Amino acid sequence: MGGLNTSLLIGVQALDANQGALQATSNNIANVNTPGYTREVAQFTENGENQAVDEVTGGGVALSGLQSIRDELLNIQIQQQTSQQNSANTQSSSLQQVQTFFTTNGDDIASGLASLSSSLTQLSASPSSSSAQQGAISSGKNLAAAFNTTAQGLSAAQSDADQQVPQTVTQINSLTQQIAQLNSQLGQVPAANDGGTTQDQLDQLVQQLSGLTGISITQNNDGETITTGNGTPLVMGGQSFNLQTTTGTNGFQQVVDSNGNNITSSIQGGTLGGAIDIRDQVIPGFQSQLNTLASQFATAFNSAQAKGFDSNGNVGANFFNLPSNMNSAASGISVALTSPAQVAISSDGSAGSNGNVANLSAALTNTLPSGQSPADAYSSLVFQVGNAASGASTQSTAIGQNLTQLTNQQGAVSAVDINEETTNLMRFQAAFEAASRIVSTVQVLDNAALNMGSSTSF
Amino acid sequence: MRIDPNLVPTILADLQQSQVSLNTALQEVSTGKSVNMPSDNPAAAADMVQNTIDTGDVDQYTQNVSSILSTVQTSSSVLSSVVTSLTQAVSLGTEGANGTNSTVNLQAIAAQVQGILSNVVSDANTSVAGSYLFGGTSTSTPYVADSTSSSGYTYSGNNDSNSVAVGDNLSVNVNVPGSQIFSDPTNNVLGSLSSLVTALKCGTSSDIATATSAVDSALSFVGQQQTVYGNAETQLNSQQTFLQQDTVTLSTQANNLVGVNLATAATDLSQAETDNSAALAAAAKVLPNSLLNYLSSPS
Numbered sequence: 001m002g003g004l005n006t007s008l009l010i011g012v013q014a015l016d017a018n019q020g021a022l023q024a025t026s027n028n029i030a031n032v033n034t035p036g037y038t039r040e041v042a043q044f045t046e047n048g049e050n051q052a053v054d055e056v057t058g059g060g061v062a063l064s065g066l067q068s069i070r071d072e073l074l075n076i077q078i079q080q081q082t083s084q085q086n087s088a089n090t091q092s093s094s095l096q097q098v099q100t101f102f103t104t105n106g107d108d109i110a111s112g113l114a115s116l117s118s119s120l121t122q123l124s125a126s127p128s129s130s131s132a133q134q135g136a137i138s139s140g141k142n143l144a145a146a147f148n149t150t151a152q153g154l155s156a157a158q159s160d161a162d163q164q165v166p167q168t169v170t171q172i173n174s175l176t177q178q179i180a181q182l183n184s185q186l187g188q189v190p191a192a193n194d195g196g197t198t199q200d201q202l203d204q205l206v207q208q209l210s211g212l213t214g215i216s217i218t219q220n221n222d223g224e225t226i227t228t229g230n231g232t233p234l235v236m237g238g239q240s241f242n243l244q245t246t247t248g249t250n251g252f253q254q255v256v257d258s259n260g261n262n263i264t265s266s267i268q269g270g271t272l273g274g275a276i277d278i279r280d281q282v283i284p285g286f287q288s289q290l291n292t293l294a295s296q297f298a299t300a301f302n303s304a305q306a307k308g309f310d311s312n313g314n315v316g317a318n319f320f321n322l323p324s325n326m327n328s329a330a331s332g333i334s335v336a337l338t339s340p341a342q343v344a345i346s347s348d349g350s351a352g353s354n355g356n357v358a359n360l361s362a363a364l365t366n367t368l369p370s371g372q373s374p375a376d377a378y379s380s381l382v383f384q385v386g387n388a389a390s391g392a393s394t395q396s397t398a399i400g401q402n403l404t405q406l407t408n409q410q411g412a413v414s415a416v417d418i419n420e421e422t423t424n425l426m427r428f429q430a431a432f433e434a435a436s437r438i439v440s441t442v443q444v445l446d447n448a449a450l451n452m453g454s455s456t457s458f
Numbered sequence: 459m460r461i462d463p464n465l466v467p468t469i470l471a472d473l474q475q476s477q478v479s480l481n482t483a484l485q486e487v488s489t490g491k492s493v494n495m496p497s498d499n500p501a502a503a504a505d506m507v508q509n510t511i512d513t514g515d516v517d518q519y520t521q522n523v524s525s526i527l528s529t530v531q532t533s534s535s536v537l538s539s540v541v542t543s544l545t546q547a548v549s550l551g552t553e554g555a556n557g558t559n560s561t562v563n564l565q566a567i568a569a570q571v572q573g574i575l576s577n578v579v580s581d582a583n584t585s586v587a588g589s590y591l592f593g594g595t596s597t598s599t600p601y602v603a604d605s606t607s608s609s610g611y612t613y614s615g616n617n618d619s620n621s622v623a624v625g626d627n628l629s630v631n632v633n634v635p636g637s638q639i640f641s642d643p644t645n646n647v648l649g650s651l652s653s654l655v656t657a658l659k660c661g662t663s664s665d666i667a668t669a670t671s672a673v674d675s676a677l678s679f680v681g682q683q684q685t686v687y688g689n690a691e692t693q694l695n696s697q698q699t700f701l702q703q704d705t706v707t708l709s710t711q712a713n714n715l716v717g718v719n720l721a722t723a724a725t726d727l728s729q730a731e732t733d734n735s736a737a738l739a740a741a742a743k744v745l746p747n748s749l750l751n752y753l754s755s756p757s
Contacts, residue, residue, distance in 0.1 A: 043742035099496045102503070110507040121518035124623040125525050128589055128597060340517075346595070347618075353595035354620045361623065375511050383504035386496025393497065404471055411462030418463070419749040 004442050004449070006050060010060035011438030017044055018432040020063040025424045026418045036204030038414040040066040040196070042428075068194050070449075071413045074406060075203050076217060081403045083269035086211045088396035090411060091282065094157050095389035098101070098283070101153035102385045109150055109378050113145030114365065120361045123345055127354035133340035140319060140335045147294045151331035161254040161279040161393030166245040166255040168212050168272040168326035175209045176226070176240040183223035184213070184238030214269025225256050230266040243289070282388060286381065287330070293377045294367040295329035298322050307342035308356025316344025340442045466566065469741045483727035486718045489647040493716035502715040509715065512706045515626070519744040520701045523624050526632045527694045532688040536581050537680060543581070544647070547574045551654050557663040568658035576650040579611055582640045582648075588609025592636035594618045600636040601648070608647040613637050624697050630690050634683055635715045645679035646672075 021042035031037040043066065047059030096430030104110050114316065119135040126132045182202040186195050195202070209215060214229040231243050241258040248254040255266045255272070265280070267273050298320035303318035323332030337343065347355025365373055372380065462468075486492055496503035553559070554567045584591045593600040593615030604612040611684050621629035640647045647732050650672040657669040 018659065095497070096495075103494070104503075104506055104510055110510045113507075114511040117511055118514040118518035121515060121522060121623050124620075124629070126587070127521040127595075129587070169593050232584045273606030289545045348595060348616065350595045350616055350618065351597040352589050352593070352617055352620070354622065355595070355618070358621075358623065358629070365626075375508050379504040379507040382496050382507055383500045386498075389495070389497035390500060400471075404467070407467060408462040410463050410468075412460045415462055415464045417460075420463070422753070 004445055006057065007438060008442045010058070011064060011435050011442060013047065013060040015432060016060045017042075017063040017436060018428045020066075020430045022425070022432065024066050025421050028136055029418065029421050029425075029452035032352035032416040032418060032421075036200050036207070037197075037416070038068040038070045038200055039416045040068050043067050066196070068196055068199065069414055070199070070203070071410065074218075074410045074413065075207070078403065078406045078410060079215065079217070080269075081399055081406060082207060083210045083214040083273070085396055085399040085403055086101075086271045087214075087269050087274035087277070088392050088399060090161075091278050092396050094161055094275075094278045094388065095282070095385070096390055097160070097287070099158045099389045101150045102125050102382045107142075107146060107148045107149065109143065110375075110382070112139070113375055113378065115139040116143050117361065117364050120357055122363070123343070124357045124361070125291050125347045127357065128311070128352050130340050133343050133345070136177050137335060137337055139209065140337075144320065144333045144335050145226060147290070147330045147333045151287070151290060151294075151328075154283050154290065155331065158279050158283045158287075161275040161283070161419050162252045164275040165255065165279075166273060167274065168270075169243045169245050169255060171213050172209065172234070173240075174241045175205055175212070176234045176242070179205050179209065179224070179226065180238050180240035181273060183235060186223050187238065210270065212270045213267060213272040215246035228263065228266070229268050230263065232261075232263050236320075282390070286385060287327075289377070289381050289384075289421050291327055291329040291383070292370055293330070293368070293374060295322055295326050296370055297363070297374045298329070298333055299367060300366065301360065301363040304356070304359040304381070305344045307347075307359045308389055309345070309346040309349040309353075310344050311341035311351045313351075314351045317342055319343070347390045465728065465744055469737075469745065471640060472737045473734075476737045480727075480730040482569060483723065483730040486496035486723040487720070487727050490718055490720070491716050491721075492537075499716070504620050505715050506712065508740070509712050513705075513712070516701055516704050516708060518707070519624050520698070522622055523694050523698045523701065526622050526624070526630065527698070528685050528692065529586055529591070530632055530690045530694065532584070532586055532676065534684060534691065536584050536591060537599060537687065538685045540578055540647070540680055541677060541684070542582050542649075543574045543577050544673060547571050547651055548670055548674050549576075549676060551666060551673055554658050555663050555667040555670055564658050568655050571651060571655050571658060574608075575648065575655065578640070578651060582636050590615065590636075591633060592639060593619055594627070594633070601640065609641065609646065609652040611641075613650050618721070624694065627667060628697065630693055630697070631681050631686070632690060634686055639680060639683045642679065645676045647676045647680060650676045657717040 021044070024040050024042045028039050043064045044061055047062050050057045052229040064417055097242075102108065112337050116136070116139040119132070119139040122132045123129075123136055162320075179202060182198055182205065185198050186202065189195055191200070202224070206215075206217065206224070209226070215234065216227050216229060218225045223232070224235065225237070226235040227233050232243075234243075235241070242257070244256045245253045246256055248262075248264070254262050255267055255276075257263050264276060265277055299322070302318040302320060305319045308316045318336045321332075321334045321336040322329055325332075344351035344356050344360070347359075348361070367373055368377065370377055485494060493499045493502050493506070546647050550567050559567070582592050583599055589597065590600050595618040596615040598614045600613060600615040601611040601750055603610060604615055612617055613636055617635050618639050619631055619633050619635055621631050623629045641649065650669065654666070654669040654673055657665040661669070
């Protein structure tokens, strides 16, 4: 049979265990707002029984450790969705910037086409009015300026996206280095044990990393192995592999892995993937259509000019100048004519004829070699830009809802609940008080035993 | 099952959502447009490109109609005055041909007809805003005195005419070259007047009668040419009505594409305000709540 000392021991163990649990609870409360913190739960285990000669008594309690409550599968889902959302957000914000250039605001290409069209119509009624001729030149300049502005807007968005590439790569490298360090710390924790706060920090960093680029994670003996979506290693155990950027032949930053391979086109997801997609796919698509429109329209208009005669009786000279490189047609288009008298209004060489105005107007409505009229070609571009912008923002919203759902689930598993911690606080407080009572009771009993048969008390 | 104890992200997301709705509704009401960016409605934004161009064109067509309508009306009234002059010349010719006039009288009549000829030439040289109504597409003065010509005047204009665009597929012929009105080979207005002057000055009664009948046939020829302007005027008036309707159609279309129904927008705005206040009120009620509020502090 166990003596009073056994009870004392059990009491002390209970004090220890509940004190530890109170500490865990305090720590949970303290970290209620810490990002990435997962709540820790005190793990009580009962101690082995005391086997006396003919009796078995309980052996008390021990605090075997603190368990962080986390769901790694949810973390991985959140990381994947974060990658996609950041990619959509990057594209959406870039396209928001781009689409302002395609809004009918008086300075856009649609307004330019409209003003050129109506000034030609005006020339039809007053072919020899120099103010009407000047009007046609000014409208042409406005249209050329609208092409220039739109092309510059696209280039600016493209170069913004390009600047994000090296910045993001620097952030990725900094994160992978920290992750590798934490990985090697975790490698010293026995596999069966919980990584605790180190794991929290690691998960937090990996989630930040997934916001920058799409990653794939595998768990093995060395800790986590992180690669980009296409398999380029970023972290293996305690080692990290830096990405680099170099200026490519197209003048844009290319992403190069640690072996010197250019992996730019295979990067998907995250800010980096979104920026690269915008820079290399989305904007070049718009640019090429805009350049085709500018060059085909200017060519058609110039040949309509050549069909007529200007106010001095000369054959119409080119109205628009195009740069020699068709890839900069929209950014380089300008009005070649310097004097209102050079507009080829006349069809017979006499100054009062308006016979060629119909040809000039027809250049605005006739089908270009692309198969569309200038207005239709531009409408279709507006549709595509608008659709891409609304698509990216819809996608971002949809993923955002999914992500909120997943974060709620993660919160349900891992977040600190103040109410729960408060009840725990009361629970452990009560247990601690009771254990203290065991100690004081044993002390009283000890005194009683020592004073047995004695008339004076100690 | 445990639920997410952290309400803050959800509340913030809700607040943000209601703020977005509020901003959208506010923007719609304040701008009167439901499509402010292509992404608001890509198809409508694309359709607006054509609408913008068409609206500009219709505005300009309308201006063209009113400007050439005045030109056509002026031309028509000039021709009316020519008709009046010619009628006068015919009656003077008839008077001269009746064989009862003295030489002095005939000379006086000839001087009157000469005056009519000058008036007609001046009519033929009418210009509006720097361009000659009857000079074809040329900018030089149509009729200049030329002693070598039988009529005393040469035509320096050309034989072209301008058609002015007043619709996408409609252009109206707005001028008849002077060569077709005043110096037509068979019904030469100036020539016949000039011949009448010569006949009155030194011809027989029968010469005068012949010359008078030539003026008479030129008179009816001018009358025919006048109908060209009359027809153009009718065409322009009906086009003006069409363009007015087209303007309304285009602005209705623009309103349907990107405009906002103000009643709906106002309702949306007030709905968004209500939602936003509700979300804020809920946040204020829920956030400060915890078990701690109900526990007495440890004594």
